[in-house]
Amino acid sequence: xxxxxxxxxxxxxxxVSRRELLKLMPVLALGAFAIPKWxxxxxxxxxxxxxxxxxGLFRPGHLATTFDAADLTPPxxxxxxxxxxxxxxxxxxxWTLTVSGAxxxxxxxRLSQVLxxxxxxxNTRHICVEGWDVIGRFGGARLSDFLQLVGADPRARFITxxxxxxxxxxxxxxxxxxPQTLLCYEMYEQPLTRQHGAPLRLQIPxxxxxxxxxxxxxxxxxxxxxxxGYWEDQGYxxxxxx
Amino acid sequence: MxxxxxxxxPAQGKDKGKEGEEAKAPVVVxxxxxxxxxxxxxxxxxxxVALFVMVGSGLQIFRAFPSFGAKIPQKDLLHWPKxxxxxxxxxxxxxxxxxxxxxxxxxxxxxLGYQLFSGNYWQVLFVPRDxxxxxxxxxxxxxxxxxxxxxxxxxxxxxxxxTTAIGLGxxxxxxxxxxxxxxxxxxxxxxxxxxHYARIWHFAVMxxxxxxxxGHLVMVVLHGWNNFVSMLTGWKKDPGYxxxxxxxxxxxxxxxxxxxxxxxxxxx
Numbered sequence: 121x122x123x124x125x126x127x128x129x130x131x132x133x134x135x136v137s138r139r140e141l142l143k144l145m146p147v148l149a150l151g152a153f154a155i156p157k158w159x160x161x162x163x164x165x166x167x168x169x170x171x172x173x174x175x176g177l178f179r180p181g182h183l184a185t186t187f188d189a190a191d192l193t194p195p196x197x198x199x200x201x202x203x204x205x206x207x208x209x210x211x212x213x214x215w216t217l218t219v220s221g222a223x224x225x226x227x228x229x230r231l232s233q234v235l236x237x238x239x240x241x242x243n244t245r246h247i248c249v250e251g252w253d254v255i256g257r258f259g260g261a262r263l264s265d266f267l268q269l270v271g272a273d274p275r276a277r278f279i280t281x282x283x284x285x286x287x288x289x290x291x292x293x294x295x296x297x298x299p300q301t302l303l304c305y306e307m308y309e310q311p312l313t314r315q316h317g318a319p320l321r322l323q324i325p326x327x328x329x330x331x332x333x334x335x336x337x338x339x340x341x342x343x344x345x346x347x348x349g350y351w352e353d354q355g356y357x358x359x360x361x362x
Numbered sequence: 363m364x365x366x367x368x369x370x371x372p373a374q375g376k377d378k379g380k381e382g383e384e385a386k387a388p389v390v391v392x393x394x395x396x397x398x399x400x401x402x403x404x405x406x407x408x409x410x411v412a413l414f415v416m417v418g419s420g421l422q423i424f425r426a427f428p429s430f431g432a433k434i435p436q437k438d439l440l441h442w443p444k445x446x447x448x449x450x451x452x453x454x455x456x457x458x459x460x461x462x463x464x465x466x467x468x469x470x471x472x473x474l475g476y477q478l479f480s481g482n483y484w485q486v487l488f489v490p491r492d493x494x495x496x497x498x499x500x501x502x503x504x505x506x507x508x509x510x511x512x513x514x515x516x517x518x519x520x521x522x523x524x525t526t527a528i529g530l531g532x533x534x535x536x537x538x539x540x541x542x543x544x545x546x547x548x549x550x551x552x553x554x555x556x557x558h559y560a561r562i563w564h565f566a567v568m569x570x571x572x573x574x575x576x577g578h579l580v581m582v583v584l585h586g587w588n589n590f591v592s593m594l595t596g597w598k599k600d601p602g603y604x605x606x607x608x609x610x611x612x613x614x615x616x617x618x619x620x621x622x623x624x625x626x627x628x629x630x
Contacts (some may be wrong), residue, residue, distance in 0.1 A: 136368075161455075166464070185545070252432075
């Protein structure tokens with residue numbers, strides 16, 4: 121108990137107050153974000169940190185929630201999103217997937233080879249970066265099964281894909297090997313429509329919508345990422361795990 | 363730790379001419395209480411900036427799909443003006459939002475950790491014994507009732523508001539995590555009814571925080587200069603109450619556990 125308060129004169133009180141005020145200077149460091157020259161770089165660093173945290177939080181064995189048939193969004197209400205055209209006019213008869221990079225068996229793969237792999241059907245939520253979400257029924261082969269088929273080097277870090285509409289995307293190996301990551305060839309138990317990416321698209325329930333590339337034409341297994349992704353190059357996050 | 367109360371005496375000249383009785387008992391012209399510890403002030407102002415960025419960029423993100431219903435057909439809830447949003451476009455706003463959320467969370471954790479470990483949370487935490495004091499404060503603020511005596515740094519209504527605001531801050535992070543990682547934090551998303559509803563909760567919590575901030579700013583403008591200064595320097599001049607343990611001895615006798623109420627005597 122201190123019954124005698126410290127006595128200071130007005131000058132000293134002003135000095136103490138000023139010192140305490142100056143101790144708040146670290147707050148001004150946030151002003152760096154307002155400086156145009158630094159802003160872009162700082163936000164890029166922030167997004168990179170965010171990506172690392174996202175990758176750190178990803179659990180390879182943790183499954184995305186699956187839903188009952190009653191929860192499905194009816195097919196007409198499943199949005200068709202493309203960055204350029206709804207239908208790039210893929211020649212479905214002669215379509216092949218060109219596989220390259222760190223694989224034992226590179227070359228052209230036909231759709232029948234993907235169809236021959238065990239089929240997985242799952243009702244999962246598709247979330248767009250804009251904020252809307254739908255629940256669809258997706259069917260396809262596990263990407264991990266396909267990677268085994270082509271003899272992919274499991275030590276490779278990335279998968280990159282190119283698409284018939286010039287869209288491009290990339291994926292970390294951990295997500296590529298996730299049991300719910302599909303090379304998707306059907307929706308609602310029907311062959312993929314042209315608008316939804318026929319004949320083959322990525323379906324990754326653990327990732328945001330723009331990672332689900334459509335109209336796949338090329339797949340590369342790689343140690344070094346030469347191209348990241350179309351929307352990532354515009355400034356969106358790369359990992360964007362859900 | 364020094365005393366949390368300062369008695370301010372007139373500035374003294376450098377001449378030591380007078381060393382009589384006056385020097386031993388100087389006139390106290392004001393009293394000041396150290397109300398806000400450094401960590402609290404630091405967190406308050408960093409959080410003010412972070413919250414501003416989070417709301418502004420969040421509303422820009424919301425502009426990309428200003429609805430809580432289906433995508434097809436899309437029924438927009440409101441068209442938030444771009445002038446009151448941060449980031450310029452969806453990708454830009456996400457960069458701000460996903461960067462500042464770490465600053466927002468860090469200050470929140472630092473603040474809560476400090477308050478808990480220092481015991482300073484008693485200053486702000488609304489507890490059952492504050493309940494009887496709420497209605498008199500409401501009467502004073504909104505219905506021109508008499509001003510209840512000031513007993514401590516925060517009156518019961520203030521404690522209620524700040525405790526609620528801190529709770530909303532925690533909820534903003536939890537709902538945000540459910541929107542950001544609805545699969546890795548599936549239990550959080552589940553608690554909120556899934557991703558779709560988590561997004562709605564996140565917006566609702568943001569709205570409630572904005573409501574608090576609006577009230578907070580109004581109160582600062584109306585009669586908050588002293589409070590505003592104390593959130594900057596820590597020291598509140600003429601607080602209108604004594605801190606228990608630092609009370610002037612002659613005032614101790616007739617008062618209860620909270621210390622005497624009313625203004626301190628200007629002249630001893």
